[in-house]
Amino acid sequence: MLHSAGGQPQDPRETAVGPLDLAARVDDALAVQAVAFGLTDDEVGVRRHIVLRHLASPGARALGATTPEGRLVGFVYGMPNDRTQWWSTVVHPYLRQNGFEHWLGDAFVITELHVHPLYQNRGIGRLLITQLTDAAAEPRSLLSAIDTDSPARALYHRLGYRDLARQVLFPSAPSPYAVMGAPLPLLRPHT
Numbered sequence: 001m002l003h004s005a006g007g008q009p010q011d012p013r014e015t016a017v018g019p020l021d022l023a024a025r026v027d028d029a030l031a032v033q034a035v036a037f038g039l040t041d042d043e044v045g046v047r048r049h050i051v052l053r054h055l056a057s058p059g060a061r062a063l064g065a066t067t068p069e070g071r072l073v074g075f076v077y078g079m080p081n082d083r084t085q086w087w088s089t090v091v092h093p094y095l096r097q098n099g100f101e102h103w104l105g106d107a108f109v110i111t112e113l114h115v116h117p118l119y120q121n122r123g124i125g126r127l128l129i130t131q132l133t134d135a136a137a138e139p140r141s142l143l144s145a146i147d148t149d150s151p152a153r154a155l156y157h158r159l160g161y162r163d164l165a166r167q168v169l170f171p172s173a174p175s176p177y178a179v180m181g182a183p184l185p186l187l188r189p190h191t
């Protein structure tokens with residue numbers, strides 16, 4: 001259990017989701033990702049450069065979940081797909097092979113979504129990704145997730161994402177990924 005400076009346990013329900021200056025909070029965000037997803041110190045250093053480069057992309061946007069004390073406990077960011085960017089060039093042949101190449105046009109890509117383990121399963125992840133994509137002008141969303149039955153994949157399926165390609169290999173990534181796509185707006189619970 002996390003404790004505030006006053007020693008009182010923090011109530012996860014009090015976290016607020018809103019716009020995040022990710023360039024300014026990149027170290028806080030990567031600290032969340034490191035504990036949620038598992039990153040070594042070296043990987044954090046590499047990711048830091050990648051995140052800052054991504055933020056220079058047109059239309060890149062981020063949201064954060066913060067406690068009343070301002071502690072960042074979750075974040076999401078993404079951007080309109082750019083077919084010339086590395087991610088798109090890697091997934092392109094897999095989507096083409098499955099007849100889903102057209103998904104790469106006019107799509108908002110979720111690049112990262114992470115919630116601190118102490119704050120998971122309280123609706124924060126759903127809120128972050130739903131709010132970010134609700135503000136997208138594109139009619140669909142794309143993302144990639146490690147190709148396994150994870151909480152992330154369960155969440156994405158419940159939001160309307162379906163598998164467009166499985167066993168996608170990113171150079172240097174040890175595990176294969178699934179590429180998933182959903183029409184926007186994302187599904188709400190009980191719809």
Ligand SMILES: CC(C)(COP(=O)(O)OP(=O)(O)OC[C@H]1O[C@@H](n2cnc3c(N)ncnc32)[C@H](O)[C@@H]1OP(=O)(O)O)[C@@H](O)C(=O)NCCC(=O)NCCS
Pocket residue numbers: 036037113114115116119120121122123124125126127144145146150151152153154155158189
């Ligand atoms: C994926 C992640 C961001 C989800 O955040 P979260 O705040 O825990 O998710 P939510 O509480 O909003 O859950 C939303 C839905 O997912 C489902 N879900 C959450 N955790 C789950 C689990 N462990 N198993 C199955 N379903 C789960 C919930 O049932 C919920 O569905 P519902 O609202 O219809 O009941 C979080 O688990 C995480 O950070 N994981 C580690 C990092 C990671 O894998 N990031 C994604 C990289 S692609």
